[in-house]
Amino acid sequence: MEFEIPVAAPPIEVELDRQRHLKLTWDDGTVSTFALETLRGECPCAQCRGLRTQGKLAYSTETAPQPLAAIHAELVGNWGITIHWNDGHDTGIHAWSVLKIHAA
Ligand SMILES: [Zn+2]
Structure with missing residues (x-):
């Protein structure tokens, strides 16, 4: 199985x-x-999907x-972030x- 992850500037x-x-x-200066509820609810990991x-x-x-x-967050390479949640979940990479x- 291949994942195609579109590239965006971090x-x-x-x-x-x-x-x-x-x-x-x-x-580009936008913020x-x-x-947190949105990020957790839309966790992209296989289990949540x-x-x-x-x-x-x-x-x-x-x-x-x-x-x-969120307990803490980790940058994943140059392309995303993983958040460790207080419900024990930490497998989703945003x-x-x-x-x-989603911001647009
Ligand atoms: Zn998940």
Whole structure:
């Protein structure tokens, strides 16, 4: 299986507010803010994609610790970021290209 990941220039600034959001400043000067719930709910890993395919939520406020928080984040090469969540999940890599598209 091959993955085609569109390439996008990484943000020039990455700011993680562990309780609230991920804020990215792009090389064109635009700033995008993503709520943590949105990022967790749209986690691109195989497990979460599978849940969404079945019409289930990748992140449920009923079973996960509240409030949702990011424990830490790691840059993945030049193309994305992984967030370690307080519900123990850490397998999704959010590609810059995808975040940029969602921000547009
Ligand atoms: Zn996931």
